[in-house]
Amino acid sequence: MKRLFGAKxxxxxxxAASLFVSLAADAAPWKPHxxxxxxxxxxxxxxxxxxxxxxxxxxxxxGDVASALIxxxxxxxxxxxxxxxxxxxxxxxxxxxxxxxxxxxxxxxQFGGANVPPEKKQQVETELKALKExxxxxxxxxxxxxxxxxxxxSEYGKLPLGEPVLVNPGSHKIELQTESGxxxxxxxxxxxxxxxxxxxxxxxxxxPPPVTAPVTKVEEGPSYVxxxxxxxxxxxxxxxxxxxxxxxxxxxxxxxxxxxxxxxADLEDQKSRVTGLAIATDVxxxxxxxxxxxxxxxxxxxxxSDDEAAPATTALRVSPNGLALTGTF
Numbered sequence: 001m002k003r004l005f006g007a008k009x010x011x012x013x014x015x016a017a018s019l020f021v022s023l024a025a026d027a028a029p030w031k032p033h034x035x036x037x038x039x040x041x042x043x044x045x046x047x048x049x050x051x052x053x054x055x056x057x058x059x060x061x062x063g064d065v066a067s068a069l070i071x072x073x074x075x076x077x078x079x080x081x082x083x084x085x086x087x088x089x090x091x092x093x094x095x096x097x098x099x100x101x102x103x104x105x106x107x108x109x110q111f112g113g114a115n116v117p118p119e120k121k122q123q124v125e126t127e128l129k130a131l132k133e134x135x136x137x138x139x140x141x142x143x144x145x146x147x148x149x150x151x152x153x154s155e156y157g158k159l160p161l162g163e164p165v166l167v168n169p170g171s172h173k174i175e176l177q178t179e180s181g182x183x184x185x186x187x188x189x190x191x192x193x194x195x196x197x198x199x200x201x202x203x204x205x206x207x208p209p210p211v212t213a214p215v216t217k218v219e220e221g222p223s224y225v226x227x228x229x230x231x232x233x234x235x236x237x238x239x240x241x242x243x244x245x246x247x248x249x250x251x252x253x254x255x256x257x258x259x260x261x262x263x264x265a266d267l268e269d270q271k272s273r274v275t276g277l278a279i280a281t282d283v284x285x286x287x288x289x290x291x292x293x294x295x296x297x298x299x300x301x302x303x304x305s306d307d308e309a310a311p312a313t314t315a316l317r318v319s320p321n322g323l324a325l326t327g328t329f
Contacts, residue, residue: 040078044078044079045079047078047079048075048076048078048079048081048084049075051072051074051078052071052072052075052084052087054071055067055068055069055070055071055075055087055091056068056087058071059094065091065094065095066095069088069091069092069095069097069100072084072087072088072091073088080111082108082111082112082115082116083108083112085104085107085108085111086105086108086120088100088104089102089104089108089127093127093131096168097168098131098135098191099135099166099168101127102132102166103166105124105128105131106128108124109124109125134169134191134192135166135167135168135192136166136169136190136191136192136193136194137164137165137166137167137194137195138164138167138172138174138187138189138195138196138197139164139165139194139197140164140174140176140197141196141197141198141199141200142159142176142198142199142200142201143200144159144176144178144180144199144201145159145160146158146159146178146179147176147178147179147201148176148177148178149161149175149176150174150176150177151165151172151173151174151175153173153175159176167189169189169190169191170188171186171187171188172186172187172188172189173185173186174186174187174197174199175199176199176201178201180201180203181201181202181203182201183200183202184199185197185198185199228292228294228295228298231291232288232291232292232295235284235287235291236285236288236292238284238288239284239285239288242277242280242281242284243277243278243281243285245277
């Protein structure tokens with residue numbers, strides 16, 4: 001199993017865990033405290049020391065790199081000490097968590113400052129140069145001024161970020177959640193990539209419904225009603241035409257006189273034509289009246305759509321004086 005880079009053998013490291021106690025009174029090696037924040041208590045220092053020893057044992061004896069990294073990070077969070085950051089950087093590097101390794105080494109140099117030995121500083125700077133080619137940076141552009149950035153479902157930070165997002169090689173889902181909505185992009189990066197993505201949240205502006213002018217529906221009768229009135233008009237026109245010819249022929253026949261008991265053949269023919277025209281006129285009149293009556297019935301029926309139409313009856317009667325149409329509507 002690979003030993004911690006730059007660390008002492010296990011027996012010496014267990015004894016070296018006492019650094020949490022020996023440095024308690026010295027403010028220099030500790031991570032700077034926020035205004036009003038108190039240094040860790042003795043109980044916290046003892047807990048951090050146990051976590052640190054457990055982390056070293058998991059790494060060197062058990063070969064459990066992932067669990068060792070968790071214990072070392074827990075030790076640092078409980079009682080921050082810059083020297084633990086060096087071990088976190090090395091274990092994370094072995095676990096191929098390059099982003100955690102890079103952050104830990106950078107914090108080690110920042111918080112250690114002048115307390116970092118020159119040879120150790122050079123060693124860490126060499127590691128950081130190698131890690132730069134193994135991590136990827138993603139610059140986020142957005143019009144939002146506030147919101148929460150999530151990387152692969154975990155919270156990364158709040159806007160404004162101030163620096164690019166640092167990720168390991170692979171596929172990542174970058175999501176920005178704001179009060180106006182959410183913007184998401186998924187991308188795959190390789191080591192050393194420097195990418196820029198836009199996470200501008202698109203705000204949907206509701207458009208008012210279009211105003212439509214009221215349409216007045218023009219009620220039109222069925223086509224068969226108009227056809228009925230057309231047929232009735234044609235039949236009436238035909239009756240007038242044949243009736244007129246019959247009257248002219250009849251008047252001409254009355255003006256002609258003949259001698260003897262038998263009329264001439266031409267007079268008989270003219271008389272027959274007059275009779276035929278009169279019959280045709282009567283038939284056309286009757287048909288026109290019948291057509292007009294039926295059409296009138298359907299016209300009234302269609303116009304009375306809201307009220308129930310009264311029953312209508314029609315009848316064609318033959319009288320000595322001609323044809324007669326009777327009906328009730």
